[in-house]
Amino acid sequence: MSQHSFAGKVAIAGIGATEFSKDSGRSELRLAVEAVAGALADAGIAPTEVGGMVTYSSETNPDVDIARSLGIGELTFFSRIHYGGGAACATIQQAALAVASGVADVVVCYRAFNERSGNRFGAGVQDRAPMANAESAHFAFYMPVGLLTPAQWVAMAAQRYLHVSGATSEDLGRVAVADRRHAATNPKAWFYGQPITLAEHQESRFIVEPLHLLDCCQETDGAQAIVVTSLERARDLPNPPAVVAAAAQGSGEGQDMMTSYYRDDLCGLPEMSVVARQLWATSGLGPDDMQAAILYDHFTPYVLYQLEELGFCAKGEAKDFVADGRIELGGALPINTHGGQLGEAYLHGMNGIAEGVRLVRGSSVNQVPELEHVVVTAGTGVPTSGLILGVDR
Numbered sequence: 001m002s003q004h005s006f007a008g009k010v011a012i013a014g015i016g017a018t019e020f021s022k023d024s025g026r027s028e029l030r031l032a033v034e035a036v037a038g039a040l041a042d043a044g045i046a047p048t049e050v051g052g053m054v055t056y057s058s059e060t061n062p063d064v065d066i067a068r069s070l071g072i073g074e075l076t077f078f079s080r081i082h083y084g085g086g087a088a089c090a091t092i093q094q095a096a097l098a099v100a101s102g103v104a105d106v107v108v109c110y111r112a113f114n115e116r117s118g119n120r121f122g123a124g125v126q127d128r129a130p131m132a133n134a135e136s137a138h139f140a141f142y143m144p145v146g147l148l149t150p151a152q153w154v155a156m157a158a159q160r161y162l163h164v165s166g167a168t169s170e171d172l173g174r175v176a177v178a179d180r181r182h183a184a185t186n187p188k189a190w191f192y193g194q195p196i197t198l199a200e201h202q203e204s205r206f207i208v209e210p211l212h213l214l215d216c217c218q219e220t221d222g223a224q225a226i227v228v229t230s231l232e233r234a235r236d237l238p239n240p241p242a243v244v245a246a247a248a249q250g251s252g253e254g255q256d257m258m259t260s261y262y263r264d265d266l267c268g269l270p271e272m273s274v275v276a277r278q279l280w281a282t283s284g285l286g287p288d289d290m291q292a293a294i295l296y297d298h299f300t301p302y303v304l305y306q307l308e309e310l311g312f313c314a315k316g317e318a319k320d321f322v323a324d325g326r327i328e329l330g331g332a333l334p335i336n337t338h339g340g341q342l343g344e345a346y347l348h349g350m351n352g353i354a355e356g357v358r359l360v361r362g363s364s365v366n367q368v369p370e371l372e373h374v375v376v377t378a379g380t381g382v383p384t385s386g387l388i389l390g391v392d393r
Contacts, residue, residue, distance in 0.1 A: 004246065004282045006100035011234040011241035012092070012389070014043025014227030015354040020190050020345035023117040024221035032061040032112035033069045035223035039108060040070075043227040044238045051104030052077030054091040056348065058084055061112055077104040083257065084121075085296060085379025086271075088349030089387040093247035095228035105229060111350040112223030120219055124148035135257070142259055151216055151299065153258040154381060155208040158301035160266040162210055165304075167319035169210050172300040173201035174322045175335075176214045176342055179297060181328060183339025186365050190218060191343045215300040217341035224350035226357070231392065242360040245373065245390040246283035250274025251383035258381040267316075269302065272309040272377065275386040279375065280311070283388050287311045290388075291371040292359055293333055294352040297340040302380045310375065329366050337366040349378045356389045 016038025018024070018031050040047055047070040053063035057080045067075060077098045081087035088111075095107035115121060125139050126148045147153060162168065180196045183189035196214060204213040234241035252270025254263040263270070280286050287310060295306045304318035312333060313321040321327075327335045338344045338355035345351050356376040358364040368374075371391070378385040 004278070006096040006244065007246050007282050008243060009231055010096040010099045010228055010244045011231045011392070012226055012244065012357050013229050013234040013237050013239065013241055014039040014045065015225070015357050016040070016042050017224045017351065017354060018222045020188065020220050020222040020347075022219070022221060024114055028112050028114055028118070029061050029065055029069070031114070031221070031223035032066055032110055032225070035112060035225040036066055036108055036110055037070060039225035039227045042239065045106055045227060045229070047072045050106045050108055051075060052095065052098045052107035054079045054081070054094045054107060054109045056080060056084070056087045056091070056111055057082040059111060066110070077107060083379070083382040083384070085298060085348040086382040086384040088296070088353060088378035088385060089247060089376055090249045090378065090385035092226065092228060092244060092353065092387055093249060093385060096244050096247055099228055099230055105233070107228045108225055109228065109350070110223065110225040111348050114221045115346060116219040116221050118221070122149060122151065122219055138257060147259070150258060151207045151211055154299045154301060155211050156261060157266045158299070159210055161301055161305065164267050165316040165319060167304060169202065169212065170198060171304065171319040171322060172210070172215050173198045173212075175297065175300040175303045175327070176201050178328045179336050179340040179342040182337050182366050183343025186339050186344060189339040189344040190220065191339060211299060214342070217298045218346045220345040220347060222345055222347055224347045224354055226350065226353055235392065240361045241392050242357040243390045243392050244387065245285065246279040246388040247385070248275045248278035248282070249383065249385045250278070255383060260381070269305045269309050269380050271382070271384045272306055272380055272386070275377070275384055276310045279386050279388050285373060285388060290333065290373050290375050292337060292368045292374045293335045294356050294374060294376040295335050296349050296352065296377045296379050297336060297342050298346070298379060300342075303335070306377055306380060329368070334366070334368055337364050337368065352376055353387065356387065360389050360391050
């Protein structure tokens with residue numbers, strides 16, 4: 001595998017976010033503008049210096065509207081990534097490619113939505129208008145039999161994973177408990193001051209077996225933005241740079257959009273394996289070099305899958321890896337120190353990247369001591385992406 005030319009040469013220099021709520025009371029465009037303005041202020045970069053913007057294909061806020069609202073001016077690079085939450089870390093990769101190639105000196109990545117008070121992804125796809133395209137044809141295979149929502153799609157694979165691996169609902173609950181314990185000490189988190197116990201996880205109602213309510217991420221109104229520039233430039237800015245040691249995208253064989261049921265094995269996420277191989281190969285690092293992990297936690301089972309695909313443990317052994325507080329602060333591999341999407345907010349993974357930056361800066365409310373590197377992942381069950389962020393040495 002060839003070395004990614006941008007690895008170690010670009011950095012995240014600024015992060016900005018709105019509050020995370022269930023009813024923002026303002027437009028998605030305003031949320032986006034607030035987050036971008038905050039990220040640029042954090043970076044100490046004027047809007048007029050921005051040359052590129054990257055977001056998701058599902059974003060409702062065009063880059064030109066944000067640029068006009070903030071006085072950014074001309075853009076020489078703009079890009080959108082498909083596959084919902086799978087796009088999160090890929091936005092940083094796109095920005096890194098643009099900066100390293102000289103297409104734009106400063107690139108802003110952003111995601112904003114009223115996902116609780118407005119269009120709720122968790123409500124399912126049953127109300128989509130029929131259209132003669134491949135995506136509608138794909139959903140037509142599953143909607144007639146009642147597979148309408150992300151929770152239902154994930155539950156199909158998760159039930160098989162529990163059967164084959166011997167993992168139980170309590171093992172899934174340990175992920176939720178860790179996230180909520182971290183959120184409980186994070187003033188920015190929706191569930192600030194509200195940890196849960198494993199018993200409370202088990203007592204929460206089923207959404208679709210084996211997923212309890214507390215296995216499912218929140219629905220959030222809010223926005224997050226991130227500023228990427230060259231490492232050389234970032235070193236002259238107010239905050240310590242978070243070096244992009246690696247960034248990668250991945251789509252596996254037999255890939256579908258959250259319903260890859262026709263693979264030989266439902267107990268893996270091949271798309272994350274594609275990402276993992278690139279991250280480790282291009283950075284020269286490995287799982288043992290990570291002091292923390294921000295793992296996309298839309299549903300708890302896929303956190304266990306990711307631990308295995310990333311090589312933190314062998315296939316089928318994630319249930320043992322998450323035991324005894326290992327993934328909590330003070331454990332061998334703290335995950336989602338901000339509370340994750342279960343505890344802090346569901347921002348399609350962008351808030352997880354921001355937490356990775358805080359860990360590198362040493363400013364997380366749940367700081368991991370002597371941290372050098374953190375791995376961050378994007379949405380799974382779809383074509384996905386990942387990052388390794390490191391301290392500048």
